[in-house]
Amino acid sequence: MTSALRRLFAGGALTVALFALTACAAETGDAQPSPPPSPVASSPTAEPSTPPTEEPAPVTDPTCETIIPETTVADYDSVGWSAQASPFTITGEEIPGGIECVWANFDGPASDQLHIYGWAPIDEATADEARARLQAEGWTVEDDPEGVYVTEPAETAVATDENGYGITYYFQAGTVKIADTKQSILLIEWG
Structure with missing residues (x-):
């Protein structure tokens, strides 16, 4: 399983756990009804990537157009x-x-x-x-x-x-x- 999928499943599990905890919390008489929690969207985080390395220009033979500016x-x-x-x-x-x-x-x-x-x-x-x-x-x-x-x-x-x-x-x-x-x-x- 790729790390992106693992993070997606972990984010989903965290969302379910948060819903479960808020549903089990005891209500008190003074408490104001709270708005339903908004779903937490999880998106895979970008993996740090190394910038593409430029390949050196191919070595060519000198030409009339390349030996002068x-x-x-x-x-x-x-x-x-x-x-x-x-x-x-x-x-x-x-x-x-x-x-x-x-x-x-x-x-x-x-x-x-x-x-x-x-x-x-x-x-x-x-x-x-x-x-x-x-x-x-x-x-x-x-x-x-x-x-x-x-x-x-x-x-x-x-x-x-x-x-x-x-x-x-x-x-x-x-x-x-x-x-x-x-x-x-x-x-x-x-x-």
Whole structure:
């Protein structure tokens, strides 16, 4: 028998006992007639329940729409830009598990107006080799407390940010990011 049914039967038994006690009570001459007792309704009390636990969102592979903020994606959408995804590469060598995205208006006239964002997992040995190849090609290496920036040579940069940085890789423990400028690295949220 469930606890709810037990409580229901117990409440009913209590009601019957109360009726029996009031019927057996002696009446005195001074006593005013009392109104009949109202039936006691018993309702099962709610069992405390644990709130449902939210299942974590399934881990997915990075996409052009998930590695940068939703607001940035919405801004690009609002001006007719879309993304073209390709494998993440460094000096022509693919980094497995990564993605590189070019955001632009691919339906409009040809233009150099575009943005590049990318992310990939990378082990330390592969990162060291990639940085060495980039440095051998003239890229600038800058240490940062949380990682290493590697930026294309200023004389070959097509576009730069306000500090003169063009295409930049940012190597951190276990990951590497790429953007069309050093400042744009900040927009990459994945990883």
